[in-house]
Amino acid sequence: MTKRSILITGCSSGIGYDAAHGLRDKGWRVFASCRKPGDCARLTEEGFESPRIDYEDSASIETGLAEVLEATGGRIDALFNNGAYGLPGAVEDLPTDGLRAIFEANFFGWHELTRRVIPVMRAQGAGRIVQCSSVLGFVPLYWRAAYVATKYALEGYTDTLRMEMDGTGIKVCLIEPGPITSRIRANSIPHFERWIDWQASPRAAQYQARLMKRLYAETGKPDPFELPPKAVTEKLIHAVESPRPNPRYYVTRPTYIMGFARRVLSTRALDRIIRKGA
Secondary structure, rough: OOOOOEEOOOOOOOHHHHHHHHHHHHOOOOEEOOOOHHHHHHHHOOOOOEEOOOOOOOOHHHHHHHHHHHOOOOOOOOOEOOOOOOOOOHHHHHHHHHHHHHHHHHHHHHHHHHHHHHHHHHHHHOEEEEOOOOOOOOOOEEEEEEHHHHHHHHHHHHHHHHHHHHOEEEEEEEEEEEOOOHHHHHHHHHHHHOOOOHHOOHHHHHHHHHHHHHHHOOOOOOOOOOOOOOHHHHHHHHHOOOOOOOOOOOOOOHHHHHHHHHHHHOHHHHHHHHHOOO
């Protein structure tokens, strides 16, 4: 029997890396894509097929998917869009070009890959598209406007796609993790340093007292309620293997708490809670 195939993006570390191993352990043929050729080479040494896909490079999206389809004879059973980065900083200090850049990586590239996969899944009459969103896809957080904006956009996009794919055999799901052990905080530092002139900001004292400490001094410090990437992989396995997958999968206690709070509290009340924890 031919193995079911899945393309996972952002597999160099964290959620994507664990997902690649977890799905392979479940018997899937995993295409573990990465943005950097060196990471692809490392995954290849671990026994994966690892096409290079960089969401900010349309050519790599086209050639990476083509590599997958050539290897499988034109079939792809599941896509897990996962690769993303953060750009911390206050809204008033966020250059428009910085916002454009993060949308290219966290949203537009996802759309391009998803749109290329849909005709393949339509032709085969089945498929799973799973999007790695975040608790920040439905509640905000200080200093995270750029990332929050991409995830809010992803949530609306995916909800619409799920409804539009009804009756095609293509199931569409969101996974919404809270704090997961990964390198996203450390990986956000180059983007922060490129785009945010915090020393010239009217919030410079706040940056110094709050964001800089968290971003640099606490880079390796776990967040409260942080879970390992395996917690996401477990939900991903259900999303791609269940005959009736959930539209949404919460991961970590903060996501459950915020999901409940958003349903029952007023916007002002929720704002107060988030400000206290900021």
